[in-house]
Amino acid sequence: MKFPPLLALSLGLSAGAAQAVTCQDNIPASNPDSAYTVHGDQTVTDPRTGLMWKQCLEGQSWSGSACTGTVTPMNWVTALSTAEAASFAGHSDWRLPNLKELRSLVEECRTVPSINDTVFPGTPSSDVWSGSPNANGSNSAWYVDFNDGYANSFNRSYSFLVRLVRAGQSLAPLPALSAVALSGTPTGNGAAFVGTSDKTGTGYWLVVPSGSQVPTSAQVKAGVAYGGVTPAAHGSGAMAAGTPASFAASGLSAATGYDFYLVAEAAGQLSAPVQRVAFATATAATLPEGPQTGQPMQVVALPSAGGWHLDAATTQTLASLGAPLPPGLAAPQGVVTLSLSGGTAGTAATVVLTYPQPLPAGTVYYKYGKTAVNPTNHWYSFSSGAAISGNTITLTLTDGADGDDDLAANGSISDPGGPVVPLGAPMGAASIPTLSEWALWLLSALTGLLALAWLRGRKAAGA
Structure with missing residues (x-):
């Protein structure tokens, strides 16, 4: 027996809280949990049909674990216009499902409600409009009764519930991203990034605080707050198939960790899953001495598998360090002290120092501290762990090895050191080799012998 629409709605709303997905009489589920992809933005996709569904009915709101609140019944014409005007989860192409699409949600193994209410929690056992008119009745349209899963038609002036759907099965393959990384x-x-799509389309990117909830592809494209996460920056750019595309994020805070997410869209399809790059903005340190005194130096720890985090970067003079360099060396840019933590014991961290101007030719990075062969604090060349190019020094520091002041593989790296040049070397030019005291004595002796031989030759010629 079919109840009148308003009575059926009333019975559905009194059904109480959502039930677990339990099939009756051991009947196999037609729409098990595994059949759906739950995105975390109150939408789910059925990969079998390509349809994306809004988890809550119109009028309901998400409470964190279920759809709650009072549903909004509406007549068929209002339902069509409501769906067309909807903008939810970054999409503006929502619509009413046709009868076949809506019927695909019916869970055949159960009733009251006849839907998977783990995926669609809080669904009342009530009538839901489809977007399909009844060809045999100009004033009728089809609906599905989610009390028992049956479909029927009724006068369009009656008020039923509304569930939104978008997209549909597409023959276009999803775009795929590769080589997404810092640039x-x-x-x-700020920071720059690069990524390559296998299809021509648009790249959408999002920057959020480090450790935030991972966004869905739709949330990255929308570029707005989601799940309590406020983006620090977002944007988009064209992507040509097979060609690396660049994206630049600005307006970020210094010395802060972030996550960069990128998706590609082509032919209406968004790549999945989202691609993530963890990074941290630079710490600003002020040079204490030398030709660039008072100028800022940028220090940044690059992402690594060890998970290292730059806690502090400071500069100081040799006098404040209290450890003069070996004779013949100078540190015109002062000394840098780095502190890193949070890494996996025994792994390496990479830190880039960027100076305001190019470093002099012949610059070598020296460290001050203990080494495996000398457990007392001393200066030593760290050229094996420092790559110098132009105005940058890229340091590779291994926890517990030379370059880590405490020589302990303990997830903490302390790194005092700095660029040094030979005394007397002009800024920007290589130093000129000098002779040792013995070499100078030998040179003087040789000069004297040559002079004596010349005088004897003169006397012999006069005789």
């Missing part, structure tokens, strides 16, 4: 070294307020 260059982050600055104090």
Whole structure:
């Protein structure tokens, strides 16, 4: 027996809280949990049909674990216009499902409600409009009764519930992203990235605080707050198939960890899953001495498998360090002290120092501290762990090895050191080799012998 629409709605709303997905009489589920992809933005996709569904009915709101609140019944014409005007989860192409699509949600192994209410929690056992008109009745349209799963038609002036759907099965393959990474070294307020799509389309990117909830592809494209996460920056750019595309994020905070997410869209399809790059903006340190005194130096720890985090980067003079360099060396840019933590014991961290101007030719990075062969604090060349190019020094510091002041593989790296040049070397030019005291004595002796031989030759010629 079919109840009148308003009575059926009333019975459905009194059904109480959502029930677990339990099939009756051991009947196999037609729509098990595994059949759906739950995105975390109150939408789910059925990969079998390509349809994306809004988890809550119109009028309901998400409470964190279920759809709650009072549903909004509406007549068929209002339902059509409501769906067309909807903008939810970053999409503006929502619509009413046709009868076949709506019927695909019916869970055949159960009733009251006849739907998977783990995926669609809080669904009342009530009538839901489809977008399909009844060809045999100009004033009728089809609906599905989610009390028992049966479909029927009724006068369009009656008020039923509304569930939104979008997209549909597409023959277009999803775009695929590759080589998503940092491009260059982050600055104090920004960073650049690169990524390649296998299809021509648009790249959408999002930057959020480090450790935030991972966004869905739709949330990255929308570029707005989601699940309590406020993006720090977002944007988009064209992507040509097979060609690396660049994206630049700005307006970030210095010395802060972030996560960069990228998706590609082509032919209406978004890549999945989202691609993530963890990074941190640079710490600004002020040079204490030398030709660039008072100028800022950027320090940034690059992402690594060890998970290292730059806690502090400071500069100081040799006098404040209290450890003069070996004779014949100078540190015109002063000394840098780095503190890193949070890494996996025994792994390496990479830190990039960027100076305001190019470093002099012949610059070598020296460290001050203990080494495996000398457990007392001393200066030593760290050329094996420092790559110098132009105005940058890229340090590779291994926890517990030379270069880590405490020589302990304990997930903490302390690194005092700095660029040094030979005394007397002009800024920007290589130093000129000098002779030792013995070499100078030998040279003087040789000069004297040559002079004596010349005088004897003169006397012999006069005789």
